[in-house]
Structures are given as structure tokens and as C-alpha cells.
Amino acid sequence: MSRPTYAERVARAGLSRVGEPDDSALRAVVATVGVVDAWEMVRASDDALPARLRARTGGRAAGADPGADLERLHALGGRLVCPGDDEWPASLDDLDAIGAAPLAMWVRGAGRLDALDRSVAVVGSRAFTAYGAHMADAIAGGLADRGWATVSGGAVGVDGAAHRAALVSGVSTVAVLACGVDVIYPPSHRDLLTSVAAAGLLVSEWPLGCSPMRHRFLIRNRLLAALSRGTVVVEAAVRSGALSTARWAQRLGRHTMAVPGPVTSAMSGGCNQLLRETDAVLVTDAAEVLELVGDLGADLAPRPQGAVAMRDALGDEARRVVEATPVRRYVTPDRIAQTAALPAVRVTSLLNQLCAQGLVEVSDEGFRLAAALRRAR
Amino acid sequence: MTLARAWSVGLVGLDGHLVEVQADLADGVPGFTLIGLPDTALHEARDRVRAAIANSGEKWPASRRITIGLSPATLRKSGSTYDLAVAVAILAAAGVVPVESTDGTVVLGELSLDGRVRPVRGVLPAVLTAVRSGVRRVLVPTMNAAEAALVPDVEVVGVPHLAAALRWLRGDPPRDDELVVDPIPVAPTEDAAGPDLRDVRGQAMGKRALEVAAAGGHHVLLLGPPGAGKTMLAERLPGLLPELDLTSALEVTAVHSVAGRLPAAASLVTRPPFQSPHHSTTVPALLGGGSGIPRPGAVSLAHRGVLFMDEAPEFRGGMLEGLRQPLESGEITISRSDGTARYPARFLLVLAANPCSCVRASGQPSSCTCSPQARRRYLAKLSGPLLDRVDIQVQLFAVGRGDLLDTAPVEDTAAVAARVAAARAAAGARLAGTPWRTNSEVPAGLLNDRWRIPPQLLRDVDGQLDRGRLSVRGRDRIQRLAWTVADLAGRSVPAREDVEEALALRSGAEAIAA
Numbered sequence: 018m019s020r021p022t023y024a025e026r027v028a029r030a031g032l033s034r035v036g037e038p039d040d041s042a043l044r045a046v047v048a049t050v051g052v053v054d055a056w057e058m059v060r061a062s063d064d065a066l067p068a069r070l071r072a073r074t075g076g077r078a079a080g081a082d083p084g085a086d087l088e089r090l091h092a093l094g095g096r097l098v099c100p101g102d103d104e105w106p107a108s109l110d111d112l113d114a115i116g117a118a119p120l121a122m123w124v125r126g127a128g129r130l131d132a133l134d135r136s137v138a139v140v141g142s143r144a145f146t147a148y149g150a151h152m153a154d155a156i157a158g159g160l161a162d163r164g165w166a167t168v169s170g171g172a173v174g175v176d177g178a179a180h181r182a183a184l185v186s187g188v189s190t191v192a193v194l195a196c197g198v199d200v201i202y203p204p205s206h207r208d209l210l211t212s213v214a215a216a217g218l219l220v221s222e223w224p225l226g227c228s229p230m231r232h233r234f235l236i237r238n239r240l241l242a243a244l245s246r247g248t249v250v251v252e253a254a255v256r257s258g259a260l261s262t263a264r265w266a267q268r269l270g271r272h273t274m275a276v277p278g279p280v281t282s283a284m285s286g287g288c289n290q291l292l293r294e295t296d297a298v299l300v301t302d303a304a305e306v307l308e309l310v311g312d313l314g315a316d317l318a319p320r321p322q323g324a325v326a327m328r329d330a331l332g333d334e335a336r337r338v339v340e341a342t343p344v345r346r347y348v349t350p351d352r353i354a355q356t357a358a359l360p361a362v363r364v365t366s367l368l369n370q371l372c373a374q375g376l377v378e379v380s381d382e383g384f385r386l387a388a389a390l391r392r393a394r
Numbered sequence: 395m396t397l398a399r400a401w402s403v404g405l406v407g408l409d410g411h412l413v414e415v416q417a418d419l420a421d422g423v424p425g426f427t428l429i430g431l432p433d434t435a436l437h438e439a440r441d442r443v444r445a446a447i448a449n450s451g452e453k454w455p456a457s458r459r460i461t462i463g464l465s466p467a468t469l470r471k472s473g474s475t476y477d478l479a480v481a482v483a484i485l486a487a488a489g490v491v492p493v494e495s496t497d498g499t500v501v502l503g504e505l506s507l508d509g510r511v512r513p514v515r516g517v518l519p520a521v522l523t524a525v526r527s528g529v530r531r532v533l534v535p536t537m538n539a540a541e542a543a544l545v546p547d548v549e550v551v552g553v554p555h556l557a558a559a560l561r562w563l564r565g566d567p568p569r570d571d572e573l574v575v576d577p578i579p580v581a582p583t584e585d586a587a588g589p590d591l592r593d594v595r596g597q598a599m600g601k602r603a604l605e606v607a608a609a610g611g612h613h614v615l616l617l618g619p620p621g622a623g624k625t626m627l628a629e630r631l632p633g634l635l636p637e638l639d640l641t642s643a644l645e646v647t648a649v650h651s652v653a654g655r656l657p658a659a660a661s662l663v664t665r666p667p668f669q670s671p672h673h674s675t676t677v678p679a680l681l682g683g684g685s686g687i688p689r690p691g692a693v694s695l696a697h698r699g700v701l702f703m704d705e706a707p708e709f710r711g712g713m714l715e716g717l718r719q720p721l722e723s724g725e726i727t728i729s730r731s732d733g734t735a736r737y738p739a740r741f742l743l744v745l746a747a748n749p750c751s752c753v754r755a756s757g758q759p760s761s762c763t764c765s766p767q768a769r770r771r772y773l774a775k776l777s778g779p780l781l782d783r784v785d786i787q788v789q790l791f792a793v794g795r796g797d798l799l800d801t802a803p804v805e806d807t808a809a810v811a812a813r814v815a816a817a818r819a820a821a822g823a824r825l826a827g828t829p830w831r832t833n834s835e836v837p838a839g840l841l842n843d844r845w846r847i848p849p850q851l852l853r854d855v856d857g858q859l860d861r862g863r864l865s866v867r868g869r870d871r872i873q874r875l876a877w878t879v880a881d882l883a884g885r886s887v888p889a890r891e892d893v894e895e896a897l898a899l900r901s902g903a904e905a906i907a908a
Contacts, residue, residue, distance in 0.1 A: 158856075162849075185842070186849060349791040351596045361598030362895065369898040373858060379901075381619050381749050381762065383791045 028056035029121040030083035095125035126218035136166040141175025141251035149252030153178035159303025161186030196229035247272030247310035253287035347382040398486030402479040403520035407735025410523025417483035422459040430464030433472040450509035474504035513537035518651040592806040608634035609817035610878030611832030613743040617902040618790030624746040667699035673708035688728035694737035706745040707775040787902035817881035838870040
């Protein structure tokens with residue numbers, strides 16, 4: 018596909034102003050005559066258009082000024098990404114196959130839309146529990162630690178927790194909005210959305226100034242699913258919009274995952290239903306997510322390691338401390354330091370770490386080797 | 395002349411008010427009344443003053459009706475501090491000393507029946523108040539003269555007895571035993587810095603905890619069996635802290651003066667104080683209080699120093715919680731019937747605890763018979779919001795014979811204190827332009843923003859967070875500690891081993907949670 022001309026850009030901007038993305042009549046016109054002519058027809062209220070489409074778009078077309086829209090977008094530091102642009106992500110073409118491709122993407126932020134090759138959508142309810150908050154944070158944070166971006170909807174609840182975890186880890190995150198990229202919604206996320214724009218991207222298929230409406234969220238969900246390699250539903254009730262994202266992911270052949278919750282918790286009902294009734298895969302942490310969506314072989318979740326193998330993987334100082342730690346009797350860190358000929362404060366730090374790894378045990382009297390290593394000695 | 399006045403100072407906490415003592419000698423039925431909200435001790439001043447004047451060889455105006463008015467009349471006045479001022483006012487009204495001789499002079503002191511002037515509490519804050527109110531001369535008991543002379547810009551006259559005070563007011567030359575003290579330049583006292591760290595054998599981590607606490611201003615919990623040397627360690631913490639600057643020294647001295655804790659040859663307290671209340675103490679003794687005007691408690695006496703609470707779980711309920719206000723705001727407010735006093739209370743808290751209640755009896759950790767539940771219950775008395783403010787929580791172990799044989803060179807207090815001073819300077823330079831001086835004060839938000847530790851160094855920390863072994867607050871605390879450890883090592887940014895050591899400095903927290 019060749020790079021779009023300015024006229025085509027204006028046409029796409031104009032068409033996204035006059036019609037909703039799920040307007041099949043408008044979509045049919047675009048498919049027949051192309052975007053530039055379709056825009057001319059809509060603007061001139063051409064008689065060749067179906068009467069109902071004319072009625073729907075006429076009012077909006079009269080007030081539309083896509084050239085000015087684009088100028089305002091540029092003034093905000095944003096850009097319109099159209100099919101054929103370098104930044105147009107190939108993943109969105111999958112929507113073409115099912116006749117649901119967006120006309121253009123209005124984006125704002127430091128990130129790039131085509132850099133979402135390694136990204137996962139983390140979605141869930143707006144009303145979440147502490148469990149949902151923790152899991153969203155753990156999964157998005159874990160993905161970020163391994164260099165994967167998080168795509169989400171910018172809403173309160175799970176979405177917000179996921180964006181925040183990614184931001185804290187210093188990795189790009191993308192908020193796909195159901196309103197213009199200049200509209201702050203929800204208002205309580207003013208700071209969060211500003212940070213997302215600074216470190217990642219705000220994305221929308223609606224022009225500037227469009228307000229979030231109920232049906233737009235459902236249309237938006239297909240972009241969340243399409244832009245990422247897979248979708249994780251963290252916590253969702255049976256009627257949650259997050260399930261619509263999961264359904265889109267399944268329709269697009271993307272990986273669909275869900276974090277299970279207590280069967281007694283209505284807030285996890287949607288996740289559990291997804292696991293029971295669909296092909297969604299149960300995941301409990303970021304490593305398991307990556308095992309599914311990551312590169313074959315490269316992103317396997319780590320197997321639980323045996324204590325002996327862990328000892329062999331220790332650093333030089335830590336190994337000396339293990340050697341100096343007695344099998345049966347508990348001794349003080351100072352004694353272990355003498356035997357290992359290392360500074361006592363350093364030895365205490367290392368013993369503390371070995372304790373966390375389960376390689377040594379601690380009592381009121383001091384440290385000794387843990388059971389697993391006692392047998393190995 | 396039948397009306398005269400003298401000046402004194404009334405203290406509510408450390409706040410002083412200039413009090414005017416008026417004496418009126420009128421015709422009428424002879425008598426002696428004292429008005430202006432006096433308490434019992436002050437009512438007794440009538441008898442002390444009458445006896446002291448008679449026994450000093452002066453004539454008591456027995457045929458007159460004597461009224462003493464203390465103003466402002468709404469301020470509650472207590473104690474014996476006003477005795478000397480009352481006597482001077484009466485004798486001025488009676489014409490024994492010139493009326494104008496008392497102008498611009500604050501008179502403090504208790505009289506005994508034979509006319510001697512006895513020392514009183516709170517002379518330092520009283521003289522500070524006098525100077526702030528523009529008074530340039532104070533008449534104080536000889537025993538308090540050195541304390542009063544700590545205040546700059548004031549002429550201090552120490553008087554041993556009433557007759558000397560009268561002679562001075564008349565302008566007669568003083569005799570040998572009467573003292574005029576010039577303001578003495580404040581020189582740091584050469585008092586010993588307390589016990590030396592060299593005396594502690596083994597316990598490398600315990601000593602390190604003190605060093606980090608002193609450098610970063612972190613509160614400490616020492617968790618370990620008897621014989622681990624918790625008390626020995628805590629007593630050596632003040633020695634690691636830097637000398638008090640002049641403002642702090644005056645604050646500390648003033649609090650000790652109000653509490654009546656300054657020695658007779660009072661000099662400025664320039665070393666950080668050390669307070670270790672026993673666990674059987676009362677709430678007023680710990681936090682301040684008492685009847686009438688509240689007096690400072692151990693938390694205020696430990697201001698700019700160390701408050702050591704041994705056997706912390708044994709302190710009665712509510713007492714530990716009472717520490718939260720001073721830990722939060724650096725001062726404590728106590729209200730009693732006669733007024734509300736605010737005392738400074740910015741101290742370094744050292745808590746010590748045994749792992750359970752039974753080892754206290756036996757002294758042998760291995761003979762512990764407590765069930766895990768009993769141990770948890772014992773330490774649970776500490777948990778909650780109090781421990782939330784204690785950055786360092788280390789587990790100590792009983793020192794064995796082998797540790798005593800250790801011949802490795804042991805650092806003395808001076809060497810460690812030098813490192814602490816350097817670390818404090820480094821932290822001060824980094825925090826320049828902020829309201830904070832030590833790492834422990836830096837708010838969590840800035841730790842994740844302005845003074846961020848590279849995320850890859852915090853991987854272990856975050857791993858523990860993910861596994862629920864660490865709280866988010868615990869993570870902040872580890873970052874603060876890592877900065878202090880880095881300051882001590884002379885590094886401008888924490889390295890991996892600093893973070894690892896910070897984790898080890900929190901090992902006691904796990905022992906409590908276990």
C-alpha cells in the first residue's frame with residue numbers, strides 16, 4: 018500500500034468525524050468508491066448515497082472541518098495514522114479480514130503505534146477488588162520487567178492499575194480510548210493519562226473532542242484485542258465489558274487468557290466463565306502469560322528449581338557463606354563470617370538472602386543450612 | 395510610696411510569660427493577701443516571704459494591709475519561683491529598696507525561712523523569655539546562675555540570700571559570696587561521649603544497625619534473646635550521633651531545666667541525651683504530664699537524643715501508641731487543668747524486644763517452650779502503626795563463646811562516628827534545598843521519583859513484594875536504608891550490595907511476621 022496522500026488523510030479524518038466505526042452502510046460506500054470519493058459524496062450529501070446514510074451523516078458533515086481537525090491534532094503533538102503509513106501496525110489489518118478495520122487512528126504521545134509487536138492487553142472491571150488490583154499490578158509489572166508493553170483502556174479499576182504498573186517499571190504503555198485523545202476520561206485519571214501520553218501513547222479512532230459513549234466502548238474493544246498479541250482478563254464480572262475484548266481476541270485468533278478468582282466472588286464470575294466456556298487459558302503470573310504469547314522457546318516460564326540446583330547457581334561470596342554454615346547447630350552470623358573470612362555485615366546480608374531463597378534456616382540462636390541442603394552435604 | 399512592683403516569669407511548658415508582681419501597702423486591718431490565680435505552693439509564699447524578710451534583718455510592715463497581685467491575672471501560677479519577686483516588691487513598697495531599682499529586672503528564686511535563696515526549675519526557659527521580652531537583667535539563685543548565663547545578651551546576678559539581693563538593688567557593692575555572672579561563651583562540654591562501641595564483642599550487624607540509624611536518623615528495633623547485648627548497643631548510640639548545634643542544645647537544656655534535671659553546675663547540654671524508661675513506667679512519666687501545668691516526660695527529655703525502650707512488648711497498653719504523635723510531629727502536646735504545654739520530642743527511637751516472654755525468665759534461647767502462637771502474640775504487641783515508623787528491624791543472636799574469642803580488630807566509637815558524620819554530610823548535600831536533613835525523613839513519593847534506585851537493583855525487593863513477604867511501605871523503607879548505606883560507603887548512588895544490606899537490616903520484620 019502506498020503512502021496516503023493529504024487528500025486521503027483529510028478524507029479519513031472527515032469520515033471518522035461523520036460516522037461511527039460500526040456504520041456498515043458507510044463502510045460499504047468506502048469499500049466501493051474509496052475514501053476520497055466517499056468523503057466527497059458524504060460532504061456533498063450525494064444522491065447516490067443510501068437515503069438513511071445521508072440522513073445520518075448529513076448533519077455531522079455540515080459542521081465537519083477535517084483540515085482544521087488535523088491542525089489541532091498536530092498542535093497537540095498528535096498525528097493521524099492511516100493505512101499505508103509506516104506507523105500503521107500490521108496487526109490492525111487482521112480486522113480487515115472481518116470487515117472491522119478502523120478508518121484511521123488518532124494518536125498522541127511519545128510512543129509508536131507499530132512498536133506494539135511485544136504487547137499484551139490487560140483488561141478488567143472498573144469496579145475491582147484488592148485481588149484484582151494486585152493481580153493487574155503483578156501481571157503488568159511482570160510484563161514490563163521483561164520488556165513487554167501493556168495495552169489497556171485507560172479506565173478506572175484494572176485498566177488503571179495495569180497502566181500504572183507499566184509506567185512505574187518505565188516501559189511503554191498504550192491507552193486505547195473511546196473518546197477523543199484530547200478528552201480526559203475518566204476525569205480522575207487526568208494525571209495517569211498525562212503520564213501515559215508522556216511515556217507511551219493515547220490512541221483513539223474517534224476525532225478530537227468526541228465524548229465517551231456507552232456503545233463506543235464496545236466498538237473500541239476490538240482495537241485492544243487487535244493491537245496486542247494476547248488479551249488477559251484480570252478480574253471481570255459476568256457482564257463486564259472486558260469480556261467483549263476477550264471475545265474479539267478470540268475472533269481475531271489472538272491468545273485469550275484469564276486470571277481465575279474465587280468461585281464465590283461475583284467480581285471474578287466473568288473470568289471463571291471465560292475459562293470454563295471458551296478456549297481462554299488460565300494464567301497466574303506474567304511468566305505464564307509470556308509462555309503463551311511470547312516467542313517459542315525463548316519465553317518459557319521458569320520451572321521451579323531444586324535447592325541443590327539453586328546452590329550451584331549462587332555467586333562466589335554466597336557459596337562461601339553456604340560452605341561456612343553448619344549443618345545441624347545454629348550459629349551466629351559473626352561466627353559464619355569468621356569461617357568464611359568475609360565481613361560480618363556482608364555475611365548477614367547474604368544469609369538474609371539465602372534465607373529468602375530457602376537455602377538456610379534461622380532461629381533465635383543463628384543460622385544453619387536448610388533441610389534440602391543438609392541432605393545434599 | 396505604698397505601691398511597687400517586681401518582674402518574674404511564669405512558664406507553661408517551655409513557653410514563658412512575663413509576670414508583673416505588684417505589692418500594695420494600704421492602711422486598714424493588717425493582713426496579707428495574694429491574688430492572681432496562685433496554686434497551693436504559691437499561697438505558701440506568704441509565710442516563706444514573711445519569715446525570710448524578718449530573718450534577713452529587715453522590718454516586716456506588720457501594721458499595713460498588704461496585697462500582692464500577680465498579673466496577667468488569668469495565667470495560672472504555680473511553684474515557689476515567685477518568692478523572691480514577692481519579697482522584693484513588698485520591700486520596695488515599704489521603701490527598703492528604691493522603687494525604680496526593680497525596673498527592667500526579672501527576679502526568680504525560692505526563699506527559705508532563713509532568707510536563703512534556693513534554686514528553682516526552668517531558669518533557662520524563663521531567662522530566654524525575659525530576654526525575648528526585652529529584659530536585660532536577671533536576679534537568680536546562685537545555684538542557677540550558670541544556667542541563666544547560657545543565654546546571651548543578659549546580665550545575670552546570682553544571689554545566695556535575700557540580703558544580697560537587697561544590697562544589689564540598693565546599688566551597694568557586692569560581698570565576696572555574691573556573684574555577678576557575665577554571659578559565658580558557650581563552649582562544648584568535654585563530658586564523655588558515654589560508653590564505647592569497642593566494648594561490644596561480636597554483634598557486627600547490631601553495631602552496623604546503630605551506625606546506619608545514626609547516619610540516616612532511622613528508628614531501630616533490636617530483636618533478640620537476652621545476652622545478645624541489646625542494651626549495651628543502645629547505650630552506645632548517642633555516642634555515634636553528632637554534637638548538638640546551639641539551637642538544639644538550648645532546646646534540650648531548656649527541657650531538662652523545666653524537668654529539674656540539670657546538675658547544679660549547669661552547662662549547656664551539647665551531647666545528645668539518652669533516656670531509657672523502665673517498662674513499669676507511667677504514661678505521664680513517659681509522655682509528660684502531672685497535675686497542674688504538665689511537665690516533660692521521657693520522650694521530651696530524649697529530644698535530639700535517643701529514647702531506648704527495653705522490653706518494649708512489656709510496656710503497658712497504649713503507652714507505645716502514645717509515641718506516635720511525637721514520632722510523627724517531633725513534639726508532644728499535653729493538656730491539663732492548668733494549661734496546655736507543648737514540649738519538643740524529636741528523638742531517635744530504639745526498641746528492644748525478646749523473641750518471646752519465656753526466654754526472659756530462663757535466659758536460654760534453646761530452652762524456649764513457647765508455642766508459635768504465644769510468640770506471635772508477644773511480638774504482636776509491637777506491630778501496627780508504631781512499627782510502621784521503625785525503619786531498621788534487625789534480628790540479633792546470643793553471643794556464643796566463640797564470638798568472645800574473636801580477635802579481629804574492633805572499631806571504636808570515634809571511628810564509626812566519623813563515618814556517620816561523613817554520611818550525614820553527604821545526605822545533607824543531596825537533600826540541600828529541601829526541608830529534610832536525613833534519609834529517614836524523605837517522603838515515599840520522592841523515593842520513587844527524584845531519588846530513584848535503578849529498578850534492576852530492586853528486583854529481589856520486588857520479588858519479595860510479589861510473594862507477599864514485604865509490604866509496599868517496607869519497600870520504601872528499604873530504599874531509604876539503601877541510600878543511608880550508600881552514604882556510609884561514600885557512593886553517590888546505592889549499589890546492589892547496599893540494597894542487599896538494607897534488606898538484611900529489615901530481617902527482624904520477618905521474624906515478627908513469622
